[in-house]
Amino acid sequence: MQTRPYSRLAMFGAAPETRGSIAAVVECYRAHGLFKRWPIEYLATHGDVGAARSGALALDALRRFALVLARHGRVPAHLHLSARAAPRRDLAFMAAALAARCPLVVQLHGGGFEHALGGRARALLLERAACVIVACESVRAWVRSVARNAHVLCLPPPVAAPEAPPPMAGRPNLVLFLGRLDPDKGILDLLQAVAGVRAAVPDVRVVCAGDGDRIGVARYAERLGIAEAVKFTGWVGPSGKRALLEAAAVVALPSYREGLPLSLLEAMAAGVPAVASAVGGVAEALVDGVSGYLIAPGDTATLERHLRRLLLERALGARLGGAARETARARFAPERALAKLDEIYAGLGLAPLGAAPRAPLLDLGKAA
Numbered sequence: 384m385q386t387r388p389y390s391r392l393a394m395f396g397a398a399p400e401t402r403g404s405i406a407a408v409v410e411c412y413r414a415h416g417l418f419k420r421w422p423i424e425y426l427a428t429h430g431d432v433g434a435a436r437s438g439a440l441a442l443d444a445l446r447r448f449a450l451v452l453a454r455h456g457r458v459p460a461h462l463h464l465s466a467r468a469a470p471r472r473d474l475a476f477m478a479a480a481l482a483a484r485c486p487l488v489v490q491l492h493g494g495g496f497e498h499a500l501g502g503r504a505r506a507l508l509l510e511r512a513a514c515v516i517v518a519c520e521s522v523r524a525w526v527r528s529v530a531r532n533a534h535v536l537c538l539p540p541p542v543a544a545p546e547a548p549p550p551m552a553g554r555p556n557l558v559l560f561l562g563r564l565d566p567d568k569g570i571l572d573l574l575q576a577v578a579g580v581r582a583a584v585p586d587v588r589v590v591c592a593g594d595g596d597r598i599g600v601a602r603y604a605e606r607l608g609i610a611e612a613v614k615f616t617g618w619v620g621p622s623g624k625r626a627l628l629e630a631a632a633v634v635a636l637p638s639y640r641e642g643l644p645l646s647l648l649e650a651m652a653a654g655v656p657a658v659a660s661a662v663g664g665v666a667e668a669l670v671d672g673v674s675g676y677l678i679a680p681g682d683t684a685t686l687e688r689h690l691r692r693l694l695l696e697r698a699l700g701a702r703l704g705g706a707a708r709e710t711a712r713a714r715f716a717p718e719r720a721l722a723k724l725d726e727i728y729a730g731l732g733l734a735p736l737g738a739a740p741r742a743p744l745l746d747l748g749k750a751a
Contacts, residue, residue, distance in 0.1 A: 389734060393423075394461040396463035429469070437469075460485045488731070496525060521642070538723050548655070554631065593617070594617060638663075
């Protein structure tokens, strides 16, 4: 066990403003003071810059990590992973940290890891990590199924609740979809449901905010006869997402596979009622009929019914959205996430900035 406090922590993750939950979560950590409390060296491993430049970023991160080790000796490493990222690259960073005998914190973002990280190497590296952070209980169960001895902690993504949102009654009949334009995200099911809603709500519109198969989704909307009601914005940053949430009457997330989607928590924090598939950790955040509606994946009839009701009964939408907002404040506030990270870092023996050094509090250091 480390007796001398560590003077630095190496954090690996997406470059700022990269699309996806890693950059958004790290930015929230930064905005709420994590980097002011702890001596963190942030090493960008990838970004929205193409394969060649992302490869260069990864190599530069390894180079800078070596410099941190040369300057500070053995340091804890906090590695952010996403199933949509490059698994071999991420496994290489995990192996490098463990080879240097660094206490390793692995934070898994989103879901789908059962299809992304495979083999015995995955289980070995997860078990040798000092701590594996997951967003929800469903991902915790998966980690324990493949790495029985892993030390797993559940830490949902942080979301900051905006100031009082505009009243639901004055909003247009706008259904917001935040996510990739991919069949697994249920976008085709959503368009089918909206086509059915139009009989009762003729001016209903759908805004699709995300990357993916825009052409294929647009063609499907044309076949359904609702092409003029569907708008594509592409990926949107924080300010664009905030504007869309302030205009939306309902958020739809009819996915077939998820962890705990950050977009759902953002909708809840903004007080927008959501209709979402009960997959992954969604049901851990959303209570059916209380803070939103849960549906089975592929159940377009129920999706259509809930969308129609929320568009026509704005008082109901306001009540569900208000309950969701209170849930977000109570369970997903950044302060709660940072308090847990403070415990983890202190347990590893990392010395806070501006504080007297102290030895580790917890025996989390599973370095080789």
